[in-house]
Amino acid sequence: MSTTSPVADQHVKTCCNFAATSQIIAIAICAFVILYAIISSLRCFLGRRMETDNMLSPPEPPGLNPTLVAALPMYRYTHQGRGDVPEPECAICLSEVNEGEEVKLLPVCMHLFHKDCIELWLEKKRTCPVCRTGVIQSPGQDQEMQ
Ligand SMILES: [Zn+2]
């Protein structure tokens, strides 16, 4: 009895008989099961990754970065040099901006608001309450435009 007889020989001999056919079917089923397992685990992995991505990335704050808000130009409003132009109205609290009140000017659209009003607003929004223009053009937007 030769121990070197390769298993492949047996396969060739039993080719097309029931044993070989059932072996092929078994292999096919195995392959299918493995493939199915791989696909479902991949799906699971991808799905979980997307979930964890959502969970891990901190919830995007709806408002503007407080540092950027603080960096907005702030000054005391003065009516001097404005002639007959009526006092500007703060669109947030709907009251007039009076002489000597602290105001902030949005650098992009140049709209004027009370400092406290716009700071509260920008905790929740990133756009001008009047014209909806972005308060600050983010570096990301600049890159997209290039
Ligand atoms: Zn106001």
Ligand SMILES: [Zn+2]
């Ligand atoms: Zn504006």
